[in-house]
Amino acid sequence: MQRPVQVVELREGPGDRRFDGIGAVNGGGATSVLLKDYPEPQRGQILDLVFAPKFGASVSAMLVEVPGDGNSTQGSMPSHMHTRGDLNAYRGYTWWAMKEAKRRNPALSLDAVAWSAPGWIGEGEFWSQDMADYYVSWARLLRDVHGLDLDAIGCRNEKGVSLDFAKRLRAALDEAGFASVLLHAFDNWPDDKFDFVDQLRRDPDAAKAIDVIGAHVMYGNGVHAPAAVQEWAEAAGKPIWNTEDHVYLPGFDCLIGIVACFNENYLRSKATKTVLWYDIAGVYPIEPYAVEPAMILAHEPWSGHYRVREALWGYAHYGQFTELGWTYVDEACAFLDSGGSVVALRSPAGDFSVIAETKDAAAPQRLRVRVPGDLAQGPVTVWRSDAAEQFRHMGHLAIEDGAVEIDLAPDSVYSLSTTTGQRKGGFADVPASAPFPFPYRDTFTGYGDPAARGHLPRFTADIAGAFELVPAPEGTGTCLRQVVPAPTLSWAPDWRPYTIIGDATWSDYEVSVDVRLEAGQSAALMGRINEVGTGYGFIPKCYLFQLAADGACRLVCVNGKGDPNELIGDAEQQALIAAGGRSPGGEHTLAEATAAPGPEQWRRLTLRFEGARITALLDGGQVLEAVDETHGAGMAGLLAGTEPSFSTPHFADLVVKELDSDDPLPRTDAGERLYRPRLRYT
Secondary structure, eight states: OOOOEEEEEOOOOTTOEEOOEEEEEEOSSOTTTTGGGOOTTHHHHHHHHHHSTTTSSOOSEEEEEEOOSSOOSSOOOOOSOSSTTOOOSSSSSHHHHHHHHHHHOTTOEEEEEESOBOTTGGGGOSSSHHHHHHHHHHHHHHHHTTOOOOSEEESOSSSOOOHHHHHHHHHHHHHTTOTTSEEEEEOOOSTTTTTHHHHHHHOHHHHHHOOEEEEEOOSTTSOOOOHHHHHHHHHHTOOEEEEEEOOOOOHHHHHHHHHHHHHHHHHHHOEEEEEEEOSEEOSOTTSTTSSTTOSEEEEETTTTEEEEOTHHHHHHHHHTTOOTTOEEOGGGOEEOTTSOEEEEEEOTTSOEEEEEEOTTOSSOEEEEEEOOTTSOOSOEEEEEEOSSOSSEEEEEEOOBTTEEEEEEOSSOEEEEESOOOOOOOOOSOOOOOOOOOSSEEEOSOOOSOGGGGTTOOSSOEEEESOEEEEEOSSSSSEEEEEOOOSOOBOSSOOOOOEEEESOTTOOSOEEEEEEEOOTTOEEEEEEEEEEOOSSSOOOOEEEEEEEETTSEEEEEEEEOSOOTTSOOSOHHHHHHHHHHOOOSSSEEEEEEEEOOOOTTSEEEEEEEEETTEEEEEETTEEEEEEEOOSOOOOEEEEEEOOTTOOOOOEEEEEEEEOTTOOOOOOOOOTTOOSOOSOOOOO
């Protein structure tokens, strides 16, 4: 039976628009916190697979979070300005990730926006001159220290509208020499996310300040850009960008969903740039969204193991066949009659690419692409993905009688192009998976050059605040300190600064650390951490041993966010409630005591877990004990402060080991550096 043929024509028209790229977010959570600790060559391989042209995902756009010390999904990233008088170009790893991405693809566009910001900004008001100046100071460090030029910047991620701030930020950027940096706004996701465009009609100064109409979540059940918004944006010469969409699906469904998302964003909203959250899952598995929707899982820097998800090849179907500055051929972009969609683009040199997906198509269908004489007439390469095999080269098709035809199978993705050089990149030397090294010890003294590591130790993942390597207050070398002095303007509901390390399967073990508190401060040692929040809010599930400088001690069971008057949870939790009479949510003090005060002294905190018995020791002597079955296993961690106040304690000599065993030898730096001025990919 002959299949019906759907015809699209690659003819230039008045509706054609510049292609501004496809890509992924780095950040919006501390998404690369473990990637920075990977050894070479694996770290370089991961970066090659995402950013190198015609090798893996080959994204053309990168959007990063401007670090702001506050939790923004999985965790927090250290600011370049913890306080008003502070400035440091080398904290964290965002600058490093941008630099490595740009080294692999110099044509990559760089975009940025803040989720959270330090608490000193605007005396608590994000939409302030302080925040405009904060953005400019960060952009200046990128340019002057790291040689990175931003292409675009946003006002704030998903936190409302302020036309006055947009005008203020535009003026600050222009004055500082960043007039070429495009400003997009306002990057919200609810149903009213485009309502601000009506305000722009009535405010010419704001309309002049904002270069790009930005919004989130236009795919699937998301709200598309209304026709009136598209018409106004086109008349005003402002492109529409989707600065964050989501495809939270497993396996091949994620791959085809990504392509459908890219296609639909153009077809329904005329979005010329779509960026998905997020790129590389350099996070611990207990952190939110640790698998879906990332391209690559990089959970094990200690082993070097990583895994490429099918999702990466969804990006490749665009990334390896298009470049920034190409043009959407509007007349050749359409939904397919039997299900799916097709989008076509052409290059200034006359090459073309067609990307089709047949997600949930009812039957096979035939596509005929008419190719006018002003485009390349050479052979058309064909690449396909389906559930059985991803990103497979299917050979070439000839252009005959001014057209090329292809049969499209259901639930498949196709890229057709006159360009060459595509390949399914990969590496054969990926190490096997291995558990976190146990026992483990980090004294925090062995880091010769903290700036070379972004001032961060290996393997810790800050969930809120910033735990950085600093000079030891007494003696030589370095120690760890929580350096954020006050609550942040957090994107997520706030709690307290803490960082995690280790393995979620740890059950019976002993963890200890030295802590030094100043008067009025408190800190805690955490254990059996099995959750760090939902992605919007970061109250953990764990036990903690808290010590205040005045000697007050508490042993606490933390059960995440919950209503203390409501019974929630699984059957085991319900049984626990019935036996103990308390809700699974909130914080529950299991034991408390008062020890001798010890401000500005090093004190040794120890937590021991043996079945349901939990013991807390201070300076080697037992001070608290409890029996509790709420949390049976989990990671270790460090916490600073008591809600709502932050503390800035020093920490040293973290040890995790078996019960009643000797301390292991400390792990040493061995010359590890965050940034290596060497490009692996050629």
